[in-house]
Amino acid sequence: MVESIARVRHIRVTPQKARRVVALIKGKQAQEALAILKFAPQSASEPIYKLVASAIANARVKADKDGEYLDEQDLYVANAYVDEGTTLKRFQPRAQGRAFQIKKRTSHITVVLATPEVAESAPAAKTKKASK
Helix, strand or coil: CCEEEEEEEEEEHHHHHHHHHHHCCCCCEEHHHHHCCCCCCCCHHHHHHHHHHHHHHHHHHHHHHCCCCCHHHHCCEEEEEEEEEEEEEEECCCCCHCCCEEEEEEEEEEEEEEEECCCCCCCCCCCCCCCC
């Protein structure tokens, strides 16, 4: 089983908007996720597209390093999540000398791709119940 991780940190997309896009691709096949992200109208879809493409490349490199066979059609998005990054605080002048704070939020996005695990043919161990 090949598993690859790709992360992007401090991306200038709010976590709330990025989570909407990430929810579209969770559990999907990697190639299908790329197609969805390519045509998604949200602005967060472009950096997430690049991130999924990077995770596919990471899987290819990891499989070559380990000497395993990797079919990119088998890869799927095992997990994808968005964490809140640092917040840039800016001020905008308002009426009568006041200043309002503007928060420019950033995100840390993580995508985990994996190949499906091959089911073992060995039977599962059965547990015995104690009788009273």
